Each structure stands twice: as structure tokens, then as C-alpha cells.
Amino acid sequence: MARVTLDNVNKIYFSRRGDVHAVQDMSLNIEDGEFISLLGPSGCGKSSTLRMIVGLESVTSGEIRFDGDLVNELEPQERNVAMAFETYALYPNFTIEENLGFPLEVRGISKQDRKEEVHRIAELLQISDVLGQKPGALSGGQQQRVSLGRALIRAPAAFILDEVMSHLDAHLKFQMMIELRRIHQSLERTMLFVTHDQMEALALSDRVAVMNEGRLHQFGTRDDLYHAPANVFVAGFIGEPPTNFFTARPDESNGALTLLTLDGGTRFYPSATRAARIRSHGADQYIIGIRPQNMSPIANGLDTSITAKVLLNEYSGERSTLTLMAGENRLQAITHSSDRIKRDEEVKLYYHPDNVLVFDVETENLLT
């Protein structure tokens, strides 16, 4: 069991061709038994952060503590954390059973106990039928599950899972997500999951830490990230397809405060509280964000809408994604796949004023 604390942690990679400040002033408090995710685009510093926690990478400055004890100088094996990697890192000449049992063998656990534990974990991960084979004979998804199993079998204080689901197909991924959730609930161990896939992060973790360019942008629950994204980056990164953005200026010519896009073609009605906030903020331009799933061609009792022309209708089974143009602005909306909307059709997209997010143009921070 461990509470993991990062206090102003920095990581700089020194190089002749210019230093890279990979992690900047990162502070994070992971509660004991909490399941959290580090999420960010590739190159955001999430893997560096993780590697510092495990001890595979030195800390340039700042402190990392487990249950209050400073671990900056401890070797990886002294930290009692287990890690599963994106690249499976399996022993190619060992069978799957030997690969899984290896961490136990190192700790001198008897053959019988080892066998029982290996079979229990194999059952959990649905790889019982390949225990006798070598990694080379397994598919990528199966190898990944073995790698995960090898981390789970050690029963450490904290688990670190680095992109462990990226090679699984959608079907298995979903099963594994529910499995991991269940494993976490039964083990009650601190789990730190690193991924670029927001669906995995949102589904699995209690809280998600969103990183970009070496910095932590927001640390919160799914609802925090969806309804109150700290800034334009978080709003754009969380949500699939990404949030639509417009630059607009406030307009009070009709009495009520509305936001009119710069091309003058699209008018948004923010909620009364946000309108008041815009008035007190007093800037002459704002960035508007609205999520594709919050814009629908079906009115559903709403009377606020914008008009746009369909460029593309991408069908993906349960739903379709429309790509449209509203004046000079490109945007996306999600619809039911049964709505057969054609290219070049003009549609009205309805939205709820509460879903219009407003950001400052300069700082890109949400007006709260």
C-alpha cells in the first residue's frame, strides 16, 4: 500500500543538441489505493514521469515520496513497485508459465505455490491455454496480457501500467478494462496507468492527470474534465471526436449577451451565469468550445441552434460523426447512425446553453 506524492518534480534530458525539459514542476498527490491515469499526447512527458516514479530515470529536481518517505535515491528494486510495459519485455526462451512465475521464483517461493499463483493469474487474463508455449508463438494481444500478468503476480505496493492495452483489439480491451477495474477493487492497491487513450483512462481511473508539453494541466474526475476543462488544451484533448472551437466576440445588440463568431455567421447563446461572467471579464474576444456530442440535429426540446453544411458523414456503427462548415468554421457533431444525412445538406444543430464553454483568448483558461 502506498500514497505516492510528487512535489515540484522536474526532468531535464541534457544533450549536446539542446536540453529537453521533459517534465516541468509536476506536483501530484495519489491517495493510497487510488487508481489514477496519466494521459497526454505522445511526447507530453507522461512516460518520463512514470519512469521517475519507478526509478528507471533519475529526478533532476523535486521530490518523489511513497507514504511520506523520500525515494528519489532508491533503486527500482527497493521501491516495491511493479511495472508492465507497452513492449512486453518477455523472456523469449522461457515458456509463458516460466515468464509468469519468474518474479515469484526470484523471491524463493516454492514450486507448488508458484504453480497455483500462475494458474490463478492465467485464468484471470484468459491465457491458461498458452501457458506451455513461448512468447514468439503468441499474438501481440496475448503477449501483452502475459506482461500484465507478470506485474500483477508480484503483489507489490503500487502497480504501474505503461500503455498496457494499446495492442489489444477493442473487444479484449473492453474485457480487460472491466477486469482491471475488478482487480483494483479486490486488491485495493495504488495503481498508476499511463495511456494516450482517453477512453481507457476515463473508464478505469478514479482521477485522470492530463499532461501536455511536460506540464500537468488538470487532475480530476471524468466529470471535471468534461464539464469544467481547465483550459483549451484539456477541452480539445478530452472527448472523442475533439471539442469544436470558435473565436467569437460578445454581442449585446439584441438585449441578451450572445457570442458571434468572427466571420459574423454563427451566433451562440451561453448560459445566463456564463453571460454574466463574460460581462465581468470584459474582453472583446473569447474562445468558445462545444463538444460534438452536445450538438444534435434533433431538437429534443432545445431551441438554441446553429446552421451548418455537411462536408462528411462518417458512419461508425452505433453512431455517425458529421464534419460540417458553419461559415468559415469547421466543426463536428455526433448523430445516431440511423439519421442518413447527406453531403452538402444544410442542417440545424441544437445545443444546450450550459454546454457552451467559454475561454479567455490570451491565457486559454476556462471562465469559471
Added chain:
Amino acid sequence: MAQLQIEGLCKGWDFPVIDQMNLTVEEGEFFVVVGPSGIGKTTLLRLIAGLESPNEGRIILGGNDISRLPPYKRPVAMTFESYALYPHLSVFENIASPLRARRLPKREIEQRVMDVARLLKIDQLITRRPAEVSGGQKQRTALGRTLVADPEVFLLDEPISHLDAKIRHELRAQFHTLEALRRVANIYVTHDYAEALSLGDRIGVMGQGGLVQVGTAHEVFEKPQTLFVAEHLGQPSINILDCELSTEDGVLIACHRESSLTLPVAQAHAQQLKRGNASHVSYGIRPQYITVIADGEAVCDSLHVVDCTVSLFEPLGTYAILMAETAGATITALSSPEHRYEQGESIRLGIDTAEAFFFDAVTGKNLVL
């Protein structure tokens, strides 16, 4: 000009990965192969590229049999899921390598590499080496190296699966509009059904031994020929209930074998099922056709309402997954993430029985097409 034909292709003898496969991909067509991991999607691409040799069958490109040509003589460009970049060369040189091999003029190489790099948003890192860029950036470099060449067939092996949602959606839109892809035959391999449905002009669902069904996105999702296709496309996957058909008061009903749940069969389906004398079936209903009915909400006739207890509620990004127990059976529904359900909560679910599928319990064939 460059139509790709695969005739009677076989790979492997005792347990063939690909068994007698036939496929024609037209010039300018974007053909997507989707299937579970380990089924042989990558093997198919490697056979076309010449990295593996088939045990039988022919690969014909624009009328010429290329089955016996070595890989470097085939007008084919392929991206690999494992990137396969040159570690000692910069991003620029990696993308430029197919052009250098053809000894094109320096200026043309520079122009084409930079065009591709801008398209893929890696023009800022052009001087870095693969070890100095992130995984997603490596993947885009590998994709760039494929796009820059001027082949007659593009083979794309999971080219965007490791990227984050934002870039993935941008690249997806580009695949729809990229001119370069409209001049050649494309085969795109993915394990992500949503990606497959949204990108493919046609989709081939791969199962044991080869393609199980080929068709447009609407065809494979809405008219799956087999249980395997229905189960593979869709997330969460389709509810499958092992059912016995019986007639009660002249009405056909499906009785779940493992619980006391019974479901009425829609008129249109009942006629076909009776004609086929079906009795033991796999009843399939997609989670999107099961909805929560709020208290006091009017219920339309086609919905079959069942009382349930919530067993799991998982809010994802744009939707949530709701699993519930009813009469001893577990069913999965799609719901909105904005409304929370607690474990143990009593709810009413409406099942749109007109959208059900019926598969033969033994052969897995769709009985109502």
C-alpha cells in the same frame, strides 16, 4: 490501371492462416480489413508486399502476376505497426529513403518530404532521430515514408492505432480526402471496428482462414452474415442469448436457455424463422437498441420492457455502458454518461425487438437477412 486481385491465396497447410482467399480491390478504393488480433491481418499484407510467400494462389496487380517478384520489385508501399525506422537517420531521411533509393533530384525529394511532413504535423521534428521522438511521432514518420513513395498499392498496417484521439481524428479525416490514396489500391488493416467502418469504402471482416464477410459499412454492421461478424463489430459487443424458439398463443417467442427471460419475436422475423423451421438460435441485440425508460415515460409499441437491477455502470467518454440483470440474465445497454446509475438500482429497460438478429446456434449463420 492498378487493380489488385488476389486469387486462391493460401498460407499455411495444417492450420491455414489464409485459406483460398479471393479479393479484388479497385484502383482508388480504400479497402479495410478488420479482425481480432492474431487472426492473420498482417500476414495478408506481408504476402501482398512479398515479405512472405504464399503456399498457393496468385497476386495480380494491374493485370500482371507479381506473386513471384521480390519485394523491392513490387510497386507496393507498406507501413509497419512496429515502425521499422532507421535509427541512425533523421526523420527527414527516414521519410526520404524510398525517394533516395530511386535517385530522384534533391529538390524534388525535399519538396515531397516536406509536403508529407506538414500533412502529418511532424515538420517541426524533421532533424531529430527516431530515438528522440515519441511513439506517436515515430508512427507518423513511418506513415510519411509510405505516403511519400509513389506506389500502385498502399498497405497500411494499423497506421494510427497508437495515436491520441485528437491526431487520430485529424488523420482519419485526411484519409478520406488524401488525393494520393485515390489513385491507387489501398488495403488498410485495423483492429478498431469504428475506424474500419468510418474509413472503408468496403470492409472485409477477417476470421479464421480469411475474410468472413465483405461489404460496405452499413452492410457489415446492420446485416452481419454470421454471429462472428456481429460479435466483432460494435462496442460494447452485441448481447447474445442462447434461446429456444417456441409458439405461445400463436405468437413466436424466444426463451433464454440459461434464465427465465423471454422475448417476443417481431412479425417480420417470425415469418422467416418459421419458414426456416429454426428452433435453437443465438438471439442477438445490440446495446444501442436497449434504452433506459424513465419513470412515467411513454413506451412505444416496438419496445419490450423488462425490469432490471443495475450490476455495472461505466461512464466512458461520449457514452456509458450499463449492465443489468433481469430474470437471471445479464444484458448490456448503451446509455448517456450524464445520468449515473448505482449498482443495485432498479430500472426499466426497453428492448427494441425489431432490431434483433437470429443466428443458427450451430452454424452461426444469420437466419433473418
